[in-house]
Amino acid sequence: MTAPNHQWRQFKDVLMQIITLACAILVIVPLILVFYHLITEGFSSLNLDFFIHLPKALGEKGGGMANAIVGTFVLICEAAIVGVPIGVLGGVYLSEYGGTKFNWAIRFAADILNGVPSITWGVVVYGLMVVPMHGPSALAGGVVLGLMMIPLVMRTTEEVLQLVPGGYREAALALGIAKWKTIVQIVIRTALKGIITGILLALARIAGETAPLLFTVGGALGWAHSLKEPIAALPLQIYLYATGPYEDWHRQAWAGALVLLLLVLAINIGVRFLTRDRFQQKI
């Protein structure tokens, strides 16, 4: 019953399995390397001072990144305020309203925007906000991150809304429920976890952005007292310290990178938690 080239076939089978396995392992190697380096280099520098102190003056030892940590949270909140409502409502329009051709054009534009290099976003907001406002600000940083979120949130919202079976929409409309109430109370409610997942993934994506912030927030060694002032952000502080000449800065850059990675990791674990719950409910 064996084919004439049985051994050759078996050899090919094993070979291909090894190649694909090797590629699969290659995917996680960078992640392991990044984690390994950040933990060995950064963990020792993580202490309470890092979280509660401001950076020390040039060349002086010690200090922390308290302002940069708070700055990153401020920027994420601003970005969410700009990006979430526009992204979600845009996604609702794409999924529930609009003509085929018009929606195709919007979708196409959103996909292009998703591929625009982040530094380009920085330049655009530099021209739109930093120049007219005579200087970088927390506001400009929040806006640039928010703009980057919009196409991401819009597309994921549209996709999860499309997953809601049409039967639910029909059932609601057949009860004489108005279309907007059907969308809010039935369709969005059914897809809510998916929408939140999309928002969290978009936040995780923009939390570590550095290039657009270079043009817009300015960075700071102290606290910002209003959104019109320059503000510090973790990615910028890491960039500054990692490229600086002092050993102590390098140490803190590692610690900052570790904190940033843990933040993104925490968001992703939150997403896992949400989606797992979703499967349990069999929606």
Added chain:
Amino acid sequence: MAANENNSVALNVKNLSVFFGKNHAVKNVSLDISACAVTAIIGPSGCGKSTFLRALNRMHELNPEARMEGEIKLFGDDIYSRNVEPVVVRRRVGMVFQKSNPFPTMSINENVTVGLRLNGVRDKKILIERTEQSLRMAALWDEVKDRLGAPAISLSGGQQQRLCIARALAVQPEVLLMDEPASALDPLATSKIEELILQLKKEYTIVIVTHNMQQAARVSDFTAFFYIGELVEFDATTKIFTSPSKKQTEDYVTGRFG
């Protein structure tokens, strides 16, 4: 037609044509649907029966290419009059679908009352009353009265379909449209739905689309036979199934084609 002698007319359909783009799905159909009776619509797949049914509460308009001609009156009111909103029509003409579709995010009682709540009824007393009343009418009360807060999707398929019927009844429509309501259910659940239909016709006008000829014969008072978008014959069910006047109808109900 002789069929309607002793009944008042719930829906008066005159020269109804429905188009989807260039496709002429329902062709110049006229018929009167009697109040407090069951009217069955039979015919082979793609003959326009579902489209006809959906035109009765303007659900076909969800398809942006849909267009209609003719007139449909619900107890004398033109449901396609320019100042009538589809939302209002659908509150008076409810619908149950082939695939049961209780809302997965809601509990059993939330599903029953959703139509009322989203149409602005806030009074708890009314909502509780209407929940029990609708579930009793849908013959589901005894099975779920102890777990009204349980998720609707925890019910069996047949129970889910009866829940959908309760949900449609809760807004107190005048007419109930059923699009193959039992075709996805097992024989036992099907017979429960059929019993239910016979109970409901005491108070409601029911129009049911079915592929199951025996079902049409068992539950309906009148039967309309559709073929390729046209109404071939409409008469009392006993007449359609024993001595139809058209050869085509006879061939179909005896299983010679379709």
